[in-house]
Amino acid sequence: MTGLPFDVNNIFSVSTGQFEATCMSVFRYQYQFNPIYRKWCDMMGSTPVTVQTPTQILPLPVSFFKQETIITGANATHYFESSGTTQTQNSRHWVRDLDIYRQSFNKAFELFYGPVTDWCILALLPAYLERRHSSLVMMADELIRDSAHPQSGFYLYDHERLNDTLHLLEKSGQKTLLLGVTFALLDFAENFPQQLKHTIVMETGGMKGRRKEITRAEVHAILTSKLGVPTVHSEYGMTELLSQAYSKGEGVFECPPWMKVMVRDEEDPLGMSTTGRGVIQVIDLANLYSCSFIATEDLGQVYSDGSFEVWGRLDNSDIRGCSLMVV
Numbered sequence: 001m002t003g004l005p006f007d008v009n010n011i012f013s014v015s016t017g018q019f020e021a022t023c024m025s026v027f028r029y030q031y032q033f034n035p036i037y038r039k040w041c042d043m044m045g046s047t048p049v050t051v052q053t054p055t056q057i058l059p060l061p062v063s064f065f066k067q068e069t070i071i072t073g074a075n076a077t078h079y080f081e082s083s084g085t086t087q088t089q090n091s092r093h094w095v096r097d098l099d100i101y102r103q104s105f106n107k108a109f110e111l112f113y114g115p116v117t118d119w120c121i122l123a124l125l126p127a128y129l130e131r132r133h134s135s136l137v138m139m140a141d142e143l144i145r146d147s148a149h150p151q152s153g154f155y156l157y158d159h160e161r162l163n164d165t166l167h168l169l170e171k172s173g174q175k176t177l178l179l180g181v182t183f184a185l186l187d188f189a190e191n192f193p194q195q196l197k198h199t200i201v202m203e204t205g206g207m208k209g210r211r212k213e214i215t216r217a218e219v220h221a222i223l224t225s226k227l228g229v230p231t232v233h234s235e236y237g238m239t240e241l242l243s244q245a246y247s248k249g250e251g252v253f254e255c256p257p258w259m260k261v262m263v264r265d266e267e268d269p270l271g272m273s274t275t276g277r278g279v280i281q282v283i284d285l286a287n288l289y290s291c292s293f294i295a296t297e298d299l300g301q302v303y304s305d306g307s308f309e310v311w312g313r314l315d316n317s318d319i320r321g322c323s324l325m326v327v
Contacts, residue, residue, distance in 0.1 A: 008100065011258050011285045012107050019260065023054040023283060026292050034072040036064065037291050044270070055262065055272045059281045059295035065091035065240045070290045081133040082239040091239050093135070096289035101242045104286040105139045106146070108256040112246045113177070113200075120149040120169055124180030124188060125204070126156045135239055136204060140179060149174075157184075163192040166199065173198050179235075180204065182219055195228030202233040216251055236310065240294055242286035245308070254307050258285040261308045263300070277301045279314065 014022050028048045031038050037060055041047055046058035064070060065082075066089045076094035083090070095101060109116055123140040131137065144152040151169060155162040169176045176199040180188070185203055201223055220232040231249030245253040245261070255261060263278035265271035272281060280298045287294070300310040 008097070008288060009103075011100070011288065012103055014258050014285065016257065019257070020054055022285060023057065023260075023292075024051075026285060026288060027051060027054075027057050029288075030072045030291060030293075034070070034291060036060075036068045036070055037072070040064070046270075054260075054283065055274060057272075057283075057293050058270070059264075059293040060291045061295045062091070062238070062240050062297060065093055069094060071096070072289050072291065074289075076289065079133060080135040080138075080239050081131070083131060083134070092133075093239050093242075093290060095242070098138075100286055100288065101135070101138070102142065104243045104256075104258075105143070108244055108246070109143060111256055112248075112254070116143055116146045117148060118175055119147050119152075120174050120176045121147045121152045122162060122165065122176060122178045123154045124156075124162065124178065124184045125154065126181070126184055135242075136237070139244075159188050159191055162188060163194075166194070166196065170196060170198055176200070177202060185223060186219065189223050189226035193226040197228070199227075199229065200233055201227055201229050202235060204235050204237075220251075238296070240287075240290075241282060241284045242290075243284045251309050252303075252307050253309070259283065260306065261302050263302050264295070266299075266314070273302075275302050275304050280308065280310065 041058050071094050076096040078095045080093045081090050121144045151165050179202045182203045223232045234247040235244050236253045237244035243259040245255045247253045260283040262281045263276050280296045280300050282294045297314045298310050302308040
């Protein structure tokens with residue numbers, strides 16, 4: 001496309017040293033070809049003339065995805081939609097090229113967990129599987145398929161079958177990932193307590209009104225106790241992002257190389273920093289054809305090595321169906 005600053009495939013091979021220059025190229029590209037983002041930047045006085053570093057790039061509030069069609073360049077034909085609740089308006093993330101999303105989750109999974117073919121993937125995502133436009137379901141579905149393991153699959157509400165499958169996999173020593181929405185994992189753990197030795201349990205957040213909201217630490221304490229795992233892994237993602245960060249325990253997340261998290265002061269939308277406490281801002285280069293610079297509604301802390309924690313949500317933000325729980 002006219003104005004595209006580099007080969008799309010280069011997003012996923014960007015080095016630490018190239019990240020800043022790539023960010024600036026993407027910012028200039030999206031400012032030029034994304035009318036909603038350009039209007040927002042102009043209103044806030046953040047333009048390619050005034051912006052010199054990634055910390056000066058103005059992020060787009062995530063709430064814009066509920067009210068506007070956020071597209072850079074040509075029209076998109078696919079969209080992902082947030083789950084939301086009956087009281088909130090859902091976000092729509094229009095996606096021009098689904099292959100970019102595929103590359104993002106496949107490369108990130110391999111980066112953190114190795115080849116997907118080494119794994120049996122069991123997905124416990126009942127509420128999400130009922131939705132046609134869930135990015136989480138697409139990711140799980142394709143990882144399940146790519147794993148090529150006969151027991152990989154979605155288990156919906158069939159906890160007995162899931163329990164039987166886990167026993168077989170544990171007996172054979174098969175590396176297994178149990179990926180689940182929080183309320184479903186808690187239900188399963190309480191009804192089928194066991195000691196898992198070859199299985200990683202990963203929660204994606206989300207109580208969806210199914211259970212009383214409890215802290216992430218409380219959720220992880222229940223799951224480690226009931227399922228016998230030393231720690232609970234987590235995924236940080238949202239409808240408005242095409243990339244995910246992963247935590248291998250203690251709620252500390254790490255990003256793939258094409259994704260970076262910063263923070264801003266809660267009272268100052270322009271007060272961006274690469275470390276510290278505040279409102280989480282995400283740079284996701286995979287969002288090339290929507291907007292790569294997103295101001296979330298999550299509060300947390302970013303550390304000097306780029307890892308981060310999420311503590312909760314801003315008081316005035318909508319409750320998402322897949323929101324992370326407060327600590």
